[in-house]
Amino acid sequence: MVRFAGFVLRHRVVVIVGTIILTGFFAIGLTRLWVNSDFTSYLKPDDPAVKLFNRVGEEYKGNSIVMVGIETDDVFTYPALKLVGNLTEAFKQIGGVSSVISLTDTIDIREVEGTLEVGNLIDKDNLPSTPQELKRLREYVLSKEMYRGRIISEDGRITLMICRLAQDVDKSAVADKIRKTAERIAKGVKIYYSGVPVFSLEAQKIILQDAKRLIPIAIVVVVLVLFFSFRSVRGVILPLIAVVVSVVWAIGLMGWLNVPFSIISNITPVLLIAIGTAYGIHLLSKYYEEESGDGKARTMAALGDVGVPITLAGLTTLIGFLSFIGAYITAITDAGVFTAIGVGVATLMSLTLIPAVLSLLKPKGRRSGGDPSFGRLAGRMTDFILRSGKFVLILALSLSLIAIAGLSRISREVNLMEYFPKNSLVRISEEMMQKRFGGSIPIQIVVKGDMSDPFVLKRMRRMEKFLNSLPYVSNSQSIADLICEMNKVMNGRYTVPETPEGVANLWFFIEGKEILKQFVNEKRTEGIIQAQIGTTETGERIKIVDAVNRYISQLSPRIVVIRVSELKADQMERARDWLYGEMAEEMLLDAAARGVGLKIGRERLKDEIRKSLEAKVKLSGEIIAELRDELRSYFEMESEIVVPDNLIDPLVEEILKVASSGRRGKSDYLALLKGIISP
Template sequence: MRRNPLQFVVGFVTDHSRITIAVMLLLTVVAGAGATMIEAPPDQQLASDAPAQEKLDYISEQYDTGDSDVETVSVYVRDTDGNVLSKGALVDVLEYEQRIASNASVARSLADGRGTTSVAGLVGARLAGDPSASAERRLTALRSADATEVRSAVRATLASDSDGLSLMPASYEPRTASAESTRVVVHFAADARSDAGTEPEAVLHRAALSESDGGDREYFMLTGPATEDFGKRTVVDNLELIGPLALLLILLTLAFAYRDLPDLLVGMTGVLLTLVWMFGLIGWLGVPFGSAGIVAPILLIGLSIDYGIHVFMRYREERAASPDLGVRSSMRRGLRGVGVALALVTLTTAIGFLANLTNSLGSIRQLTLATALGVVAALIVFVTIVPALKVELDALLDRLLGDRNIPPIGAAGGRLTRFLTAGVTAARISAVGVVLVAVVAGASGAYASTELDRELGTYPDEPADWKQDLPDPVGIEEYPFLERNSYVRSNYRATGADYSPAQILVEGEVTDPETLERIDTATARLSDSEAAYRRADGSVPIRTPLTVMDRVAARDDSFASVYRAADTNGDGVPDRHLERVYDALFGSAPDQASTVVERDQDGYRSVRVVVPMRQSSDDRDVAATMYGGAEPIDEAADLSATATGDSVIREVQGDRLTSNIFATLVVSLVAIVALLAGIYRLTEGRASLGVVTVLPVALVVTWVLAGMWLLSVPLTMFTALMISLAIGLGVDYSIHVTERFAQEFGAVADPFQALETTVVGTGGALLGSTGTTVGAFATLSLATFPGLRQMGLMVGLALLLSFVASVFVLPSLLVLWARAVGLDAGTAASRATGAAEGTD
């Protein structure tokens, strides 16, 4: 009889185990060498083809949004018990600016003529009587002025219409001389800073730390080295706390599953080799691997542990059934029995992840490829070198210690056996009832999926008190960065070269008489939003063509006359001759005009509305505010208004993330159904068996979504991956049960008897695998990163639900399937004859 490729591999591995080990170790070295060639992923933007992104790109090209060749970095100065606008504080700030400017690296990187901007510098220039006064003259003027003169200069500098207000927190009252914080803005030339790397910001960071050490005021940054230091610290803290605990739980659960130290060591060797192969294949094939890819090895650890347990438990079953068979023959039979399932699991799990190639988020696509390669690596390792090592080690130990016939999980009877066979017992009572309960639960999950919150990322949390009380090195101290970041987000407007504020681009006939009136209506609506950044006096510093015109008219009588003449009803808003008004605005203040009005050789093409938002505002609230503000403008026949900005685009990303998840779900399920239907049509003569195998997977996905809703877990990039995990692992578990059932039903006529053998043998292996992986991922619930906690929670939930669906629901589906296709004792007998021909 001609053997299939799997039988050939199994036969070679068990008969020539030493050759297999030598060849696989050599190939592992070759494959692992590829890890040195892993490339970082390119920057990709999920919403790059969305209208909001297109309009934002258009604005950056057509409008004066700042110096494109200048990058800004903010240093915050805070004194919650004092006054950062006092003479002493302002002198300290100017001295800090002088110190950083005297550093060679910083000096080379500063933008020409810009240097630093601060309230201290503006007040010093006012006291010196020269806006262009040097830093030394400003400091001298500040030092020589008395406290009364400084207070007067501060009040005049920070008037209601002053640009200096952007350096102050929202709580600051204009024209007062007291505040608890301010910020210094350092202007770097983009090219020079790029050449200098991170050193200029590092100088600022070190100077801020030095200034804060022992001083009355704290200086801090929230970018560059400050963020990097915070990130490194949180990673180390989490690893020190979670790593040992995760390893301990894995070893404890594996000890329960294997109950044998040699098996435990061989299994963990297989896990390590799988990771080496995965990273090697990623490098050789040029698959980009970024920060999101860290999920891949975590998932592969769980999957490879699962593979190992199935191989070892089936081997133990064969040895227990035929004690005289010997090590090699037992492994040959066991690997043949489980090998088909492992191959199918690899194919379907890879498909489940590869379906994410439809995702618009580049990091998810890269992670998808990495994980799919890892799944293939796991199959290679656990059907070759792992069984070969097991054969050699058991043969040696049997010679030294005698027969080591260890029973598989669940085979000893008692409560564990009764637990594993509960699904078969329920199927005997009412298979239809079990399926109906499962379907009703799934329907609730489908509804829950529409109610999930969405997030694209978040900072870690402050460690709980008990974590801070732990001894070093596992104890975690508080993170000053988090409190400072929260303060700034609550009190300051976002700035910086990489920040794009919420805004509305108005295109079309912008010289139409109604244009500015509609913008005025939109401005009033936007100002009422709770998401908008509000000063202490309650005003929202929105920038529109009207606000710019008001400021220019206040100092330019010539423009003011044109501005007022265009207002026919006295409401302060021009409603005629808008082209003449725009012309006068560009004639009087071209730099200011170009920030809100677009002009080319053909006339006026667009205008824009810029709305400062509280940094702590939710992206969904910001987007809703901007969409609402665009409505009164967009209703005009000759105008179109598009909301854009970072928050709006992130909300678009969230919408796409949601739609991509369901597209992935449909694509992966359809592909897996087609694959399994085809395979079971060839191997069992029943394509419908493949469909039945996938049904529990669809249930698991909906159950996971219901669990996310019940546990208030938002939809993030990481939790989105759990959908793929639910499909991949759900199919994994279902295939193992179905494939074992098909084998057992080939030898007996009673489907319940076949199912009992299946859930005790294969179900026991699934229990060990589930316990091990859930235990490992459960430790992530201790992480300070919400994303990691959520991922750990969802992986554990997906695994538990996959186990429940496979061991307690799938048996009822298989019973109903057997009845529906009319399998009888005669059919079973003929199948048993065919099965016997393939045994040893």
């Protein structure tokens, strides 16, 4: 290290000038630095889940949404609807917005003069204006689940405009444009903003605010520590210059390499200021201990004595930060690498720049290093440790064991909202979204299969019910919901039709609709189930994802078609057992989604269903009398099978006997008809 010290001091002018030039170069890099607050971009791009997320965004018109809500005394007024329409059209014109859903631009499925009609909920060019029209609209919209709690609050005071963003855009920038547009058009109206792009936009502001606030605080603290340690200008300035240079080099290099500043790497400057100062302090302390020789000689002696310890201290710290390489979150890797570079630069400056400058300065008398009482306290602590070595060792070991035991109590938990002040608009907005609309965090499930197959659609509906049964999950939606909604209008039942033909007839009405691009691919071989999560706590969201994965793992990837008429007795029993299980699961999911806690398991409920459906029913005399009249009327007026008048009463009585005995199979009634009606 003595030879290295001699080399540095022989070329001290070159060291100083070279440092200034390089610092200027890296300072230019600071102007190229940009902030990335998009949390999804922190994930490894080659992760299968990330690849799927990006593919869904590209193929289904984006998977990032910005929710803009406006609150009035009553949304169903002409001025409020006009405002919604104006905002919707303005948002559509913003580059990066792929679609907007709102009251004035959403699909509606209704019956018009006995036929199914699929169109817009509101004619944006002819908004309802009379009290009667507005009242009818309010009653209609609030009566439908596809709107209530999704784009309109249950009390009709808050409505949402849901902006879906394209995949390959700067989502924070687009969110900022949406916000500025809303503030320009909806002046004087209470506005809410939510969605991951909005969180990213606010986080970006916080990153910059934190850097502007924390770096000066760190510098002030370091200056005070250095001043009370050395009581000299050079004792303050030289270590501070070294860490400032390390910050400029490390962060400037990020700018030159186009590596963004993130919510994690924004602590790098503060860390470098706190850590890097120590290396300069070691050198200066040794320098002030030297009592003879000029500045160059004292610097040579000090660097020769503490150069190796400083190098080793910097090297171990640098290696520690490099251990972040390979972290799943790429922002952690970036922060680790550039903090390590900064530590390396701070170490280098302590071994080169500080000695070079010190050697040019006139040496002063030895410094006491601050308050002498601190030295006396340190001496007493040293004496105590040396006298009580065993006690100190046992105490340290005990504390270490307690700390190790506490590791198991650490939980993975991040709540994005905790990053924002309680009175911030983004936090207030998200709390409103969770309370009124089920939250703004999306969850998407990709389903591969024929989107025209009734069984596939029914399974998607089952998955939606399961999602709605989970805590914090609501508003699940897929193409199956549109099919069910149309079937309800056509046939009075909110279910998927039983046959492919029935599904195909309904598909005809929504063919070419823009909303389909959010639910199915062009070939109808894949669909998306979407839902909203009403919490930003990662612990709860991990539980939701784990529950979904467990549910999916239990599903069979095959579709088996059976013909009941061809089943043998044992096969029929297995099919019936499967059917009872399906009925039990449907009932449990429906109950859970509606907040009804059924204290019964699937198997027990399945057994109860079996008992109920297979038990012989004892019909009361009153019911038998009603059935007799209904059956007689049916055979006389409606039956397509012409039954002779003299055989109607005997046939009715035989049917009542079969029904009363509990025998309800097709073969029972077929045998009855053959016995009563001769060919």
